[in-house]
Amino acid sequence: MYAAISRSERPTGLASSEPSLQRTSGRLHAAFACDTAGRTGLRTLYQEGAFKARLPAIPGQDRPHLVLLNTAGGLTGGDVMAARIDLGAGAAVDITTQASEKIYRSAGDDVRVETAIDVGAGAEAHWLPQETILFDGARLRRSLTVTLAVDARLLAVESAVFGRTAMGERVTDGLFHDRWQVRRGGRLVFVDAVRLSGAIDEALQRKAVAGGGVAVATLLYVSDDGDARVDTVRSLLAGHDCDAGASAYDGLLVARFVAATGDVLRKALVPVLELLRDGRALPRPWFC
8 A cells, every 4th residue: 555654665855955854754544443333433543753633522423533634734845644544344434634734845855645545345435635735846746545345435535726826826836746546346446647747837727737727626436326426416516616527437426626716616525525425514624
């Protein structure tokens, strides 16, 4: 799994000019199991470095909410954060982040954010991190690897905002490399990769890339009813100032979003996510 990072593989800092700069690293492993009464509970939690997790007790919630947080307050070149999350048979977990992650200007090295999720028989994982905000000069390599049992379900979203749009910032230079890999029942069912390098803002202006938008998201829903829900998702997408589209095939529903600002992107995402969550509200950190 991508989350299995040995110490020898971790970046040791910048090259010769500034070798003493401190770097942030963190690893997290959380495992959940379902008891005989059908309740999901935490079985393992390992935390290292700046990567932490919280499980808030919320009245009326029907499943655990695993909230991930980076105590460093942001990431920059050479930082590494890796998470592995395992769901046993029948377990159901919502996973989110405490806040939007910020990727600051790099002096040369890449930030690596790597997530691996294993979802057992009849289990359901909702991977719902908030937006990643890239500053000018940021360099990010992000990966999501999911292994599903043949009858497991997944709802996953990853989004990125290039610059603090409320302040009119643009990302004129940097790196954004985002990779997805999903297997279901041992079969590779979804692979996706986006790479923007160098003049990112210039690339985003191209009609075939983002048509001038600076906030983007990919949503994936893996379930036997994925095909049946695509028309409802499309009707929701039509009501927003966001360029978006959805398609479905063989139990996979994929939606893409491109917006002028992070706020517009979020307003389009939330109704679709809540629909695919059968009307359940998103975890509270989304609205704090």
